[in-house]
Amino acid sequence: MSHSHDHHHHSGCGCKPQGSAFEPQDAASKSLTSALKTSFAILKVIMIVLVVLFLASGIFKVREDEQALVLLFGKVQGLGDARVLKPGLHFTLPEPISEIIRIPVTKVQTLNVDSFWYFETPQEKLGQKNPFPPDYLDPIKDGYCLTRNDSILGLEGEDYNIVHSRWTITYVIDRPELFFENVHYRQPRPGEDFLDAASESINPMLESFASSAIVGTMVKYSIDDAVTSNRDISEKVKILLQKKLDALNSGLKIDGVNAERIIWPRQVDDAFQASIQAGQQSKTAVTDAYAYKEKLLTDTAGPEAEALLEKLKQPGLTQTQKEELVAQMKGQVQGLISEARGYKTTTVAEARANAEYLQKLLPEYKKRPELVLQRIYQDAIEQIMAKAEEKMFIQPGGGNPKELRIQINRCS
Incomplete structure (x- = not known):
């Protein structure tokens, strides 16, 4: 019994120290596990927030004055009209997966074409007229354009189918997707306006096409028509220029073409001024003659005189018909x-x-x-004798000649 009691006592003493050694370790493990769970939960929340923020950064707004294209791995996203994003809120995958190309479509750009104008000194550009223009046109310095080679009555020389002209062209980017795909342009720098960067490529191309359109149009007009038909010529140039841009699928639309000035060479200005003056006098004379004819016909036969005269000229009219037409005159x-x-x-x-x-x-x-x-x-x-106011009777001279003198008063 004693052995058994001792053994039981020994066993009890040995268990107590072993349990007390593991209790701190279990607490530490639980604490670590709890901390890791908390950390993972926080990390998960952070990752979710980051993902949400990442996706939210793909929300963008297209302004009223622009349209946008979305590039997905460098290619335009969407099909048909859906490729072009209209003003409003839109979503796409954020960069670097997607790239947003914003293109202004309402802002009108202006291009001045002075390549057909003569050389001007700085003083002339400020508006001062040169009292001594060059005697000859210098084809190296002076720009010019040829018109139809019609001879001009009364003028001699070979420079009368040459004109100088200045043009202003306005345009907009009408089809952003075509413009992006077919027109090379430099990417704008940070803070730089898109059109300022794009115009470096657009303007040289547009000026080249415009010059070709101007030359092709002007050669169809005489010089007289060229200097007096600016509006008609401008419209023809616009149509031809738009055709060239459409053939390239440039996405550009010509808003307007304006021939600011079309003039003949300065060297023949006196001759042209005299010709213009003579032409104006001729037109005035014709206008006056036409007005006199109208007045004379109206006074003579009434407002329907001209129409009645045309009817009277018709062949085959009977005398009765002619009298009826005459009776209608007033x-x-x-x-x-x-x-x-x-x-x-x-x-x-x-x-x-x-x-x-x-x-x-x-x-x-x-x-x-x-x-x-x-x-x-x-x-x-x-x-x-009955109608005579004064009567004089001369007696016969009895064979002798008589001389009769009559004094006529000029005032009578």
């Missing part, structure tokens, strides 16, 4: 017609009266012709 012609009819009536009546009078005298004339002639002579003298 104005002085009716008075003239009345006077003519009255004159006709009077003349016919006088002719009939004379005929009757001569018919009565005919039997007597056959019997005594000298007596009848003497009677006719006396009747004529009586009619003449």
Whole structure:
């Protein structure tokens, strides 16, 4: 019993120290595990927040004055019209997976084309006129364009189909996807405007196409038409220039083409001024003549005179039809017609009266012709004397010649 008791006592003493040694280790493990769980939870939250922020950075806004393209690994994303993003909020995968290309589409750009203008000194560019222009056109320094080679009456020389011109071209980027794919341009630097960077490529290309369109258009006009038909020429240049840009699928739209000035060479200015003045005088004379014709016709036959005259010129009209057309005329012609009819009536009546009078005298004339002639002579003298205001009778001179002098007063 004693052995058994001792053994039990020994065993009990040995267990107590072993349990007390592991208790701190279990607490540390639990603490570590709890800390790791907390850390992983925090890390998970952070990762979720980062993912959300990353995805949220793909939300972007397209302004009202622009449209946008999204590049996914360097290629334009979307199909058809969906490739171009309109103004508003949009989402795409953030960089570097995607890239957003913003292109202004409402801002009008201006390009001045001065390659067809003559050389100007700094003073001339400021508006000062050169009193002594060069005697000859210098094709190396002076820009010019050729018109249709029509001869000009009264002018000699070979420079009369040459003109100088200045042009202004305005354009917009109308199709961003075509522009991006077919027009090379430099990427804008940070803070640099897109169009400022793109114009470095657009303007040289556009000026080249514009020059070709201008040359192709101007050669179809005479120099007179060229200096007076700026609007028509500008429209033709615009159409031709747009065709060239469309053939390239450039995405550019020409907003307007304006021929600021089209003039002849300075060296022949005097001759052209004289020609223009003569032309203006000729046009004025023609206009005045036309106005006089209209007034004369209106005063003579009324406002429908010209139309009635054209009808009267038609062949095959009967006399009745002609009289009906004449009856429709107004104005002085009716008075003239009345006077003519009255004159006709009077003349016919006088002719009939004379005929009757001569018919009565005919039997007597056959019997005594000298007596009848003497009677006719006396009747004529009586009619003449009846109309005379003053009468003078001169007695015969008895065979002696007499001299008669009559003084006529200029004021009478």
